Amino acid sequence: MAKMYYEEDCKIENINTKKVAIIGYGSQGHAHALNLKESGVNVTVGLYEGSKSWAKAEEAGLEVKTAKDAAAWADVIMILINDEKQVKLYQESIKENLTPGKYLAFAHGFNIHYGQIVPPKDVNVFMIAPKGPGHTVRSQFEEGKGVPCLVTVYQDETGDTMDVALAYAAGLGGSRAGVLETTFKEETETDLFGEQAVLCGGVTELMKAGFEVLVEAGYDPESAYFECVHEMKLIVDMINDGGLSNMRYSISDTAEYGDYTVGKRIITEETRNEMRKVLKEIQDGSFARNWILENQANRPYFNATRRIEREHPMEIVGAKLRKMMSWLKK
Ligand SMILES: NC(=O)C1=CN([C@@H]2O[C@H](COP(=O)(O)OP(=O)(O)OC[C@H]3O[C@@H](n4cnc5c(N)ncnc54)[C@H](OP(=O)(O)O)[C@@H]3O)[C@@H](O)[C@H]2O)C=CC1
Ligand SMILES: CC[C@](O)(C(C)=O)C(=O)O
Numbered sequence: 001m002a003k004m005y006y007e008e009d010c011k012i013e014n015i016n017t018k019k020v021a022i023i024g025y026g027s028q029g030h031a032h033a034l035n036l037k038e039s040g041v042n043v044t045v046g047l048y049e050g051s052k053s054w055a056k057a058e059e060a061g062l063e064v065k066t067a068k069d070a071a072a073w074a075d076v077i078m079i080l081i082n083d084e085k086q087v088k089l090y091q092e093s094i095k096e097n098l099t100p101g102k103y104l105a106f107a108h109g110f111n112i113h114y115g116q117i118v119p120p121k122d123v124n125v126f127m128i129a130p131k132g133p134g135h136t137v138r139s140q141f142e143e144g145k146g147v148p149c150l151v152t153v154y155q156d157e158t159g160d161t162m163d164v165a166l167a168y169a170a171g172l173g174g175s176r177a178g179v180l181e182t183t184f185k186e187e188t189e190t191d192l193f194g195e196q197a198v199l200c201g202g203v204t205e206l207m208k209a210g211f212e213v214l215v216e217a218g219y220d221p222e223s224a225y226f227e228c229v230h231e232m233k234l235i236v237d238m239i240n241d242g243g244l245s246n247m248r249y250s251i252s253d254t255a256e257y258g259d260y261t262v263g264k265r266i267i268t269e270e271t272r273n274e275m276r277k278v279l280k281e282i283q284d285g286s287f288a289r290n291w292i293l294e295n296q297a298n299r300p301y302f303n304a305t306r307r308i309e310r311e312h313p314m315e316i317v318g319a320k321l322r323k324m325m326s327w328l329k330k
């Protein structure tokens with residue numbers, strides 16, 4: 001069983017005497033900067049001249065500098081810009097400011113694990129990886145709760161890197177939920193696998209397939225959307241609260257019988273074999289290489305697919321229906 005840390009193990013004093021630069025102010029960056037600041041940590045956001053995030057961070061009451069100036073100022077430098085942009089940022093703005101004993105931190109292990117960023121040996125390196133979207137990291141914190149995080153130390157020059165990492169998790173709110181010890185390898189490979197095969201790639205294709213089958217059989221797109229997309233959250237919330245048994249307690253016995261008899265016909269041995277191939281491509285670096293090359297070519301596949309996916313009929317009908325759901329946040 002991996003080691004878990006809770007509030008009593010995560011002492012904010014180990015970070016609130018340090019200066020923390022949060023580089024990037026997107027999904028994760030805004031949550032880290034605001035949560036840490038509200039936890040009493042001395043935070044500055046690092047961005048680039050012309051960044052659209054700059055004004056947002058200032059409006060939220062945060063100090064903002066260029067990434068280079070923030071890295072020079074800070075003791076702890078948390079890199080929260082897009083994974084594919086981190087190498088250039090590191091080379092141009094971070095590396096020269098990594099004096100011995102500073103702490104370089106990540107929320108995802110991609111660039112360390114695949115050897116794209118190689119920090120000097122006399123610098124501390126750790127990861128705090130929230131297991132949830134940045135906007136949830138922020139909203140849970142505001143509600144007095146937290147999103148569970150993974151923690152790991154890659155280099156420990158000063159001997160206190162785990163204490164600083166756990167203190168960071170306390171400031172972020174992660175220790176309210178629990179912090180699980182991992183490695184850069186495990187976090188990177190399981191995170192990529194989870195988002196590709198299950199959480200993002202798996203779920204979106206499952207929803208689209210269900211929606212398309214119902215619509216091609218002549219059912220209303222609106223009914224298809226409710227059945228295959230809208231109800232997903234309600235079902236997943238019950239699983240989150242109390243596991244599969246909790247969800248199955250709440251659904252009808254008819255649904256539960258269908259769950260047991262049909263689910264295995266949808267996720268077959270062929271699907272599992274494909275998942276095994278996907279995992280292998282993550283482990284052997286093929287996925288990382290393809291993603292790095294896709295970016296070097298200015299993302300032709302990514303951009304075209306993003307456009308095509310936005311035009312999918314399920315997205316069109318979903319947008320129309322969500323406007324009618326007064327209880328949804330705008
Ligand atoms: N999204 C999530 O919930 C999760 C993300 N992670 C990890 O967190 C990290 C950040 O991802 P995410 O929050 O999604 O990123 P986003 O795409 O949401 O935000 C990126 C931010 O970085 C800024 N930025 C881009 N280039 C530079 C640069 N050269 N110098 C300074 N700032 C720059 C952007 O500014 P502008 O918009 O103005 O260009 C923006 O504020 C990644 O490592 C990711 O894997 C981990 C767990 C979950
Ligand atoms: C599931 C996607 C994720 O891994 C996340 C929110 O945890 C990401 O990279 O955004």
Ligand SMILES: [Mg+2]
Binds near residue numbers: 130131132191195
């Ligand atoms: Mg993730």
Ligand SMILES: [Mg+2]
Binds near residue numbers: 108191192195
């Ligand atoms: Mg991820």
